[in-house]
Amino acid sequence: xxxxxxxxxxxxxxxxxxxxxxxxxxxxxxxxxxxxxxxxxxxxxxxxxxxxxxxxxxxxxxxxxxxxxxxxxxxxxxxxxxxxxxxxxxxxxxxxxxxxxxxxxx
Amino acid sequence: xxxxxxxxxxxxxxxxxxxxxxxxxxxxxxxxxxxxxxxxxxxxxxxxxxxxxxxxxxxxxxxxxxxxxxxxxxxxxxxxxxxxxxxxxxxxxxxxxxxxxxxxxxxxxxxxxxxxxxxxxxxxxxxxxxxxxxxxxxxxxxxxxxxxxxxxxxxxxxxxxxxxxxxxxxxxxxxxxxxxxxxxxxxxxxxxxxxxxxxxxxxxxxxxxxxxxxxxxxxxxxxxxxxxxxxxxxxxxxxxxxxxxxxxxxxxxxxxxxxxxxxxxxxxxxxxxxxxxxxxxxxxxxxxxxxxxxxxxxxxxxxxxxxxxxxxxxxxxxxxxxxxxxxxxxxxxxxxxxxxxxxxxxxxxxxxxxxxxxxxxxxxxxxxxxxxxxxxxxxxxxxxxxxxxxxxxxxxxxxxxxxxxxxxxxxxxxxxxxxxxxxxxxxxxxxxxxxxxxxxxxxxxxxxxxxxxxxxxxxxxxxxxxxxxxxxxxxxxxxxxxxxxxxxx
Numbered sequence: 001x002x003x004x005x006x007x008x009x010x011x012x013x014x015x016x017x018x019x020x021x022x023x024x025x026x027x028x029x030x031x032x033x034x035x036x037x038x039x040x041x042x043x044x045x046x047x048x049x050x051x052x053x054x055x056x057x058x059x060x061x062x063x064x065x066x067x068x069x070x071x072x073x074x075x076x077x078x079x080x081x082x083x084x085x086x087x088x089x090x091x092x093x094x095x096x097x098x099x100x101x102x103x104x105x106x
Numbered sequence: 107x108x109x110x111x112x113x114x115x116x117x118x119x120x121x122x123x124x125x126x127x128x129x130x131x132x133x134x135x136x137x138x139x140x141x142x143x144x145x146x147x148x149x150x151x152x153x154x155x156x157x158x159x160x161x162x163x164x165x166x167x168x169x170x171x172x173x174x175x176x177x178x179x180x181x182x183x184x185x186x187x188x189x190x191x192x193x194x195x196x197x198x199x200x201x202x203x204x205x206x207x208x209x210x211x212x213x214x215x216x217x218x219x220x221x222x223x224x225x226x227x228x229x230x231x232x233x234x235x236x237x238x239x240x241x242x243x244x245x246x247x248x249x250x251x252x253x254x255x256x257x258x259x260x261x262x263x264x265x266x267x268x269x270x271x272x273x274x275x276x277x278x279x280x281x282x283x284x285x286x287x288x289x290x291x292x293x294x295x296x297x298x299x300x301x302x303x304x305x306x307x308x309x310x311x312x313x314x315x316x317x318x319x320x321x322x323x324x325x326x327x328x329x330x331x332x333x334x335x336x337x338x339x340x341x342x343x344x345x346x347x348x349x350x351x352x353x354x355x356x357x358x359x360x361x362x363x364x365x366x367x368x369x370x371x372x373x374x375x376x377x378x379x380x381x382x383x384x385x386x387x388x389x390x391x392x393x394x395x396x397x398x399x400x401x402x403x404x405x406x407x408x409x410x411x412x413x414x415x416x417x418x419x420x421x422x423x424x425x426x427x428x429x430x431x432x433x434x435x436x437x438x439x440x441x442x443x444x445x446x447x448x449x450x451x452x453x454x455x456x457x458x459x460x461x462x463x464x465x466x467x468x469x470x471x472x473x474x475x476x477x478x479x480x481x482x483x484x485x486x487x488x489x490x491x492x493x494x495x496x497x498x499x500x501x502x503x504x505x506x507x508x509x510x511x512x513x514x515x516x517x518x519x520x521x522x523x524x525x526x527x528x529x530x531x532x533x534x535x536x537x538x539x540x541x542x543x544x545x546x547x548x549x550x551x552x553x554x555x556x557x558x559x560x561x562x563x564x565x566x567x568x569x570x571x572x573x574x575x576x577x578x579x580x581x582x583x584x585x586x587x588x589x590x591x592x593x594x595x
Contacts, residue, residue, distance in 0.1 A: 014291075025280075028273065038276070041273070041276040041277060044280035045280050045283065048280065048283045048284045048287050052287050054291075058291070059291070059294045063290070063296060064287075064290055067238050070241070070242060071283065074245045078249065078276055081272065084253075085265065085269050085272055086269065088256060088268075089256075089268075089269060092262060
């Protein structure tokens with residue numbers, strides 16, 4: 001009887017990235033708290049990072065790994081801007097629900 | 107070999123001078139502006155306009171050298187004539203927006219610096235020849251846009267617009283980036299030229315094909331959000347209505363020009379081999395965008411919201427040119443890219459001029475249709491110019507709008523795509539009604555306050571200059587079309 005050795009392949013990581021990405025995308029669509037929606041976007045970006053590193057490993061090419069740093073910097077900048085906007089809005093309001101932000105509709 | 111030696115790529119600094127001029131403007135505004143007492147009214151916006159004007163002039167001087175595309179920074183940037191047209195359109199829009207922002211009450215230090223930051227990001231995007239550089243440019247522009255949308259802290263709708271733009275923009279960026287990851291995984295490169303080479307030279311095995319297709323689809327979703335194609339347009343009306351009007355003008359002009367230019371470059375220069383796979387999707391979205399944008403615009407009660415849907419409809423028109431350009435086996439496919447370039451240049455001027463007129467009538471905040479009532483009596487100069495601009499947006503002959511719409515429809519017909527041309531023209535007919543509705547308010551209704559309203563010099567100049575440019579290009583389109591003919595990617 002031979003032991004089954006599970007060797008992780010690139011596909012495993014791509015599946016992981018896709019699952020994380022879908023969880024993030026679903027979260028943005030169904031959650032109503034801007035902070036949680038924002039965290040879900042960060043989850044999507046980090047899912048992409050997993051995919052980039054997996055591809056870089058398979059191709060033996062450092063480009064994909066360096067892209068991750070760009071994504072991290074961009075995500076950090078997004079945090080700064082996003083939290084700034086949320087704080088600016090919440091100073092005027094008491095609750096943080098996206099449904100309350102419904103003055104604009106046509 | 108000495109491992110410590112780093113040889114950087116050679117950079118032709120003259121060709122990146124437009125970017126340097128824009129960054130210099132930001133540095134002057136932020137460093138000098140924040141260390142000195144408040145400048146006189148109009149100076150902040152003036153510095154922004156000066157920097158953007160310099161950038162546009164510098165970009166235009168590279169026109170002769172860019173007959174053949176010039177690669178920069180180890181091929182991650184490329185300067186070609188299409189990029190120059192887009193950079194000039196960005197710079198011109200930024201100048202016009204800076205000029206109108208002062209009278210609209212948003213000409214402060216932060217707003218002016220953010221305008222330039224958005225222009226920098228946009229310029230990087232249109233000259234990017236690498237998906238990662240494209241992404242960094244996209245984020246630079248988008249982050250500036252989010253803050254511009256939320257910049258009016260006295261109005262709750264402005265903050266709401268900023269948050270909505272931010273959440274959906276970040277969502278779209280994540281899709282775009284996942285697409286980049288898949289394309290990178292299947293081709294091993296993020297450089298547009300290298301991607302095209304590897305896709306065309308190799309016989310794609312089944313799994314690689316699936317990866318490329320998934321990547322293409324995700325990239326397209328990201329772009330579709332940014333240029334607001336139906337059904338990814340839902341953020342557009344809310345953001346355009348809530349943002350201060352000069353910021354709206356920036357999103358509608360620079361945002362659209364940059365998004366479309368980058369979309370064209372990515373799909374036509376990196377993924378032409380796959381055009382049979384992505385063309386049907388683009389076709390359907392173009393048709394849906396033209397019609398849905400026009401129909402929804404008609405029923406709006408806010409002028410800015412109406413113009414937002416009208417910009418959605420324009421985006422569909424521009425995609426008609428992309429569909430034509432992608433039929434590379436047709437001899438007339440070369441008409442597509444020049445038609446799109448002409449449309450972008452004309453559209454950016456039209457939309458900024460129209461929104462400048464709205465800002466004069468309604469201020470920087472919400473602009474219910476009634477705010478335009480009787481503009482023909484209170485500010486006839488603005489009303490006449492706005493009429494010209496609205497007729498041009500509707501595509502009436504002898505205006506630049508006709509030249510633009512004719513170009514894309516001619517490209518569609520010449521490549522044998524009669525169905526899309528007919529759908530686009532039907533959309534234009536519906537859209538004509540909405541522009542007429544705005545004009546009826548201006549000319550036939552009684553103003554709330556019948557006294558003449560003085561027009562600030564800056565607003566007046568912007569509106570009249572845009573209208574004059576519209577008429578000149580409409581009556582004598584030859585020079586513009588000749589310059590753009592033969593443009594390719």
